[in-house]
Amino acid sequence: MSNAIRIHQYGGVECLVREEVAVPDPGPGEVLLRQTACGLNYIDVYHRTGLYPVGDLPATLGMEAAGVVEALGEGVDSVATGDRVAYPMCLGAYAEQRVIAADKLVRLPDTVSERQAAAIMLKGLTAQYLLFRSYAVKPGDAILVYAAAGGVGSLLTQWAKHLGATVIACVGSQQKAELARVNGCDHVILYRDEDIPERVRELTDGAGVSAAYDSVGKATFMDSLDSLRPFGVMVSYGNASGPVEPFDPGMLAAKGSLYFTRPTLATHVATSELLADGARHLFGAVTDGLLHIQINQTYALADVAQAHSDLEARATTGSSVLLS
Numbered sequence: 001m002s003n004a005i006r007i008h009q010y011g012g013v014e015c016l017v018r019e020e021v022a023v024p025d026p027g028p029g030e031v032l033l034r035q036t037a038c039g040l041n042y043i044d045v046y047h048r049t050g051l052y053p054v055g056d057l058p059a060t061l062g063m064e065a066a067g068v069v070e071a072l073g074e075g076v077d078s079v080a081t082g083d084r085v086a087y088p089m090c091l092g093a094y095a096e097q098r099v100i101a102a103d104k105l106v107r108l109p110d111t112v113s114e115r116q117a118a119a120i121m122l123k124g125l126t127a128q129y130l131l132f133r134s135y136a137v138k139p140g141d142a143i144l145v146y147a148a149a150g151g152v153g154s155l156l157t158q159w160a161k162h163l164g165a166t167v168i169a170c171v172g173s174q175q176k177a178e179l180a181r182v183n184g185c186d187h188v189i190l191y192r193d194e195d196i197p198e199r200v201r202e203l204t205d206g207a208g209v210s211a212a213y214d215s216v217g218k219a220t221f222m223d224s225l226d227s228l229r230p231f232g233v234m235v236s237y238g239n240a241s242g243p244v245e246p247f248d249p250g251m252l253a254a255k256g257s258l259y260f261t262r263p264t265l266a267t268h269v270a271t272s273e274l275l276a277d278g279a280r281h282l283f284g285a286v287t288d289g290l291l292h293i294q295i296n297q298t299y300a301l302a303d304v305a306q307a308h309s310d311l312e313a314r315a316t317t318g319s320s321v322l323l324s
């Protein structure tokens with residue numbers, strides 16, 4: 001048996017309930033994992049509210065964790081008992097123990113703790129594909145990054161600076177503005193008060209940015225399009241303020257032959273090869289000192305409702321980790 005945080009219905013934080021669940025023996029290709037640290041992600045909120053349905057209920061929430069391999073199912077040779085491992089994008093992370101397919105796991109280098117892995121696997125791999133694949137950032141590019149002091153934002157902005165970009169950060173408070181500056185952001189827009197496209201034009205001598213990394217969604221969609229240079233890339237990768245409303249693609253032509261993409265990490269780690277490549281790149285960036293991992297909130301797994309409340313209230317910065 002394992003302690004787990006499950007939902008029986010979609011809704012508010014009161015739907016998160018702590019329960020004892022049976023843990024099966026690992027089947028062929030699977031391992032039993034003792035999880036010590038679990039990452040908190042905004043997708044957990046979308047799952048809890050039902051914006052992204054999770055399938056059959058009850059369901060254990062959580063998409064990212066790190067821990068130690070305790071037992072191997074038949075045919076597993078990619079990891080061994082006692083290995084420290086982590087994974088992103090596998091529902092069921094809010095639990096002390098779980099069974100998971102071995103090919104979803106990445107072995108941790110000695111330089112990365114389980115807590116650190118739980119803070120960066122999902123968010124860091126997201127920053128990686130956004131910066132290298134959704135739009136390949138080049139030296140001299142100006143880019144716009146929303147929620148820049150948040151989980152994904154803190155990693156994305158640090159990495160973008162090492163790629164030679166001019167980073168314009170949108171943040172929701174003065175405290176977050178300080179953090180964005182510490183992370184190397186060149187300019188900060190307090191976007192709850194300031195006009196985003198107007199400030200972006202001022203900061204780029206009228207040119208606009210090469211890419212807008214928009215995780216806020218509904219509230220900022222038009223501002224992002226209006227901040228891009230001709231042929232700029234709109235990367236809409238989240239819905240913290242609600243999903244983007246349907247729009248007329250002709251608008252992309254009118255605003256300067258813009259490109260639009262709506263990516264998900266799920267595609268970018270869909271095979272064990274993609275996952276391993278991304279993780280190697282991410283851990284390399286940590287080991288080389290490009291990324292400083294900022295675990296600014298920790299909670300007991302049992303206090304996950306508080307963690308969700310803080311995330312939705314825009315009260316967190318950097319990464320949040322739940323500890324078993």
Ligand code: NDP
Pocket residue numbers: 040041042043122123126146147148149150151152153170171172173176215216237238239240241242263264265266311312313314315316317318
């Ligand atoms: P964050 O730590 O960035 O927290 C969310 C932040 O969004 C808040 O702190 C707040 O920052 C900002 N925000 C703006 N409007 C709202 C609102 N109405 N309600 C709540 N927050 C708001 O979370 P994560 O790092 O976990 O995720 C960031 C975003 O990236 C999410 O939208 C998530 O869905 C997305 N994501 C997408 C992935 C993908 O592959 N497509 C993968 C991973 C994450 P501020 O106060 O500065 O505005």
